[in-house]
Amino acid sequence: MIGIVGIVVIFVMVFGGYLAAGGKMAIIFKTLPFEMMMIGGAAVGAFLISNDMGGIKHTTKDLGKVFKGSKWKPADYQDLLCLLFALIRIARANPIEIEQHIEDPDGSSLFSKYPKILKDREAVELICDTMRSASMNYDDPHQVEEVLEKRMDANLHHALHSSHALQTVADGLPALGIVAAVLGVIKTMGSIDQPPEVLGRLIGGALVGTFLGVFLAYGLVGPFASKVKSVVEEDSHFYHLIREVLVANLHQHSASICIEVGRQNTPAHIRPSFADLEEALKTVKQDVA
Known part of the structure; x- marks a missing residue:
């Protein structure tokens, strides 16, 4: 919602200020389709050249994050802590029972209580792979933490691709605007024998290209890239929480301490x-007792 509000504010302030200063929209409306064809088309073409099909699909999908915001809400972090608490308690009480949950999470009665987490394959695999490794005696906390850190860094790097792709387009748009403006000047020079009022409209139309390139770069595409980046980085806290809890578990802390370590390493917002989590864990404790 706030993304839509931001776009509306940009258009109202820019074009409202232009009209309030006595500007006329006629020349912009007349030239805009052709300038947009040149600048927007060139930007899309450059984007297609610089990305493979996977990157194109990834970026197109991530545009929705500008309006939807972060995938993981505060309630999801609480659910994750409850799930991890249950898994740790079961793993310590009955190592045989935990295998049915980590080997077949889709059929697990425990994971099925948290459908949103279950749908995220990376979160599920991160949990199951780490707990499976621990059951195979790969349980050195420092080594496991290093492996998890590298894995999450690689995932974050991949997730930020769409942000980098959009920023690259934003960086190129002002130059493409100049290209369109130069073409407009060339067109104007071909009509140099026309009266001043005709030349004025032609020059004004050429300058629309410069305006459009800068406006799209800094008013829309650049902010889109920044928003996608901030949402991706926000969502990465969810996976960092998994790492914190599971590494604490390898240090042989009690299940409650492991969960508290994860809770305190979660950003404040x-x-x-503590009270809400303790209340939620009461039900979990009864289920795994």
Whole structure:
């Protein structure tokens, strides 16, 4: 919602200020389709050249993050902590029972209680792979933490591709605007024998290209890239929470301490309160007792 509000504010302030200063929209409306064809078309073409099909699909999909925001809400972090608490308690009480959950999470009665987490394959695999490794005696906390850190860094790098792709387009748009403006000047020079009022309209039309390139770069595409980046980085806290809890588990802390370590390492604006988490864990404790 806030993304839509931001776009509306940009258009109202820019074009409202132009009209308030006595500007006329007629020349912009007349030239805009052709300038947009040149600048927007060239930008799309450059984007297609610089990305493979996977990157194109990834970027197109991530545009929705500008309006939807972060995937993981505070309630999801609380659910994740409850799920990890249950898994740790079961793993310590009955190592045989935990295998059915980590080997077949889709059929697990435990994972099925948290459908949103279950749908995220990376979160599920991160949990199951780490706990499976621990059951195979790969349980050195420092080594496991290093492996998880590298894995999450690689995932974050991949997730940020769409942000980098959009920023590259934003960086090129002002130059493409100049290209369109130069073409407009060339067109104007071909009509140099026309009266001043005709030349004025032609020059004004050429300058629309410069305006459009800069406006799209800094008013829309650049902010889109920044928003996608901030949402991706925000969502990465969810996977960092998994790492913190599972590494604490390898240090042989109690299940409650492992969960508290994860809770305290969650950013404040999405961190479940201690009281709310304790209330949620009461039900979990009864289920795994």
